[in-house]
Amino acid sequence: MAGAKLTWLGHAAFRVEAPSGRRLYVDPWLGNPRCPENEREPERVDVIALTHGHDDHVGETVELAQRFGCPVYAQVELRGWLAGKGLPEEPTQAMNKGGTVDADGIAITMTDANHSSSQFENGAPVYLGEPAGLVVGVEGAVRIYFAGDTNVFGDMELIGRLYEPDLVVLPIGDHYTMGPKEAALAVELLGATRMVPCHYGTFPLLTGTPDACRERMPGCEVLAPAPGETIEL
Numbered sequence: 001m002a003g004a005k006l007t008w009l010g011h012a013a014f015r016v017e018a019p020s021g022r023r024l025y026v027d028p029w030l031g032n033p034r035c036p037e038n039e040r041e042p043e044r045v046d047v048i049a050l051t052h053g054h055d056d057h058v059g060e061t062v063e064l065a066q067r068f069g070c071p072v073y074a075q076v077e078l079r080g081w082l083a084g085k086g087l088p089e090e091p092t093q094a095m096n097k098g099g100t101v102d103a104d105g106i107a108i109t110m111t112d113a114n115h116s117s118s119q120f121e122n123g124a125p126v127y128l129g130e131p132a133g134l135v136v137g138v139e140g141a142v143r144i145y146f147a148g149d150t151n152v153f154g155d156m157e158l159i160g161r162l163y164e165p166d167l168v169v170l171p172i173g174d175h176y177t178m179g180p181k182e183a184a185l186a187v188e189l190l191g192a193t194r195m196v197p198c199h200y201g202t203f204p205l206l207t208g209t210p211d212a213c214r215e216r217m218p219g220c221e222v223l224a225p226a227p228g229e230t231i232e233l
């Protein structure tokens with residue numbers, strides 16, 4: 001269980017690097033205010049996976065996928081909408097909850113989440129499916145659960161039982177997602193012993209902090225990398 005690297009790029013954007021060197025970007029909004037300058041123009045992107053359709057998660061997906069010719073895994077409705085924005089239509093990349101795809105040694109499973117998923121076009125919301133979480137299994141290394149934007153929900157226990165993640169990535173900012181109090185229960189339901197917080201500190205509205213999590217999660221190691229910092233897993 002070694003060899004993968006996880007880098008926080010601010011907000012809900014992450015890079016997972018497999019031992020093979022393959023790089024997965026999750027929710028690549030690299031224009032977020034906390035993304036380090038030297039991470040805004042990646043040298044390589046091999047795979048992209050999205051949790052839902054909001055701007056702060058889709059980010060620069062279309063530009064990145066076009067530049068690097070990489071696959072973009074997302075829920076059916078969101079993936080179809082992205083095809084209308086310039087990505088190739090590719091049914092193998094349009095998935096849904098409970099499904100797992102193999103992106104050349106990186107397994108991506110879509111799970112449930114409680115949130116919304118849309119973008120506003122001409123003042124009206126466009127339906128982009130449902131929000132989701134992602135379990136990312138790096139071959140020969142770790143399994144990471146990205147909860148996506150969500151509150152806590154009881155079926156996190158099922159996700160823990162089914163996928164036994166080595167590390168969980170939870171939103172903690174409050175306001176649009178759960179804050180530290182709900183995240184503590186999420187950790188308990190998932191049976192998690194290591195957690196990386198995200199979706200906090202981007203704007204003043206997102207007030208949750210890693211320290212507030214630590215106070216509430218005595219049995220769980222809260223790793224709080226700085227934006228641009230890499231954790232070796």
Ligand SMILES: [Zn+2]
Pocket residue numbers: 012054056057149176199
């Ligand atoms: Zn969000």
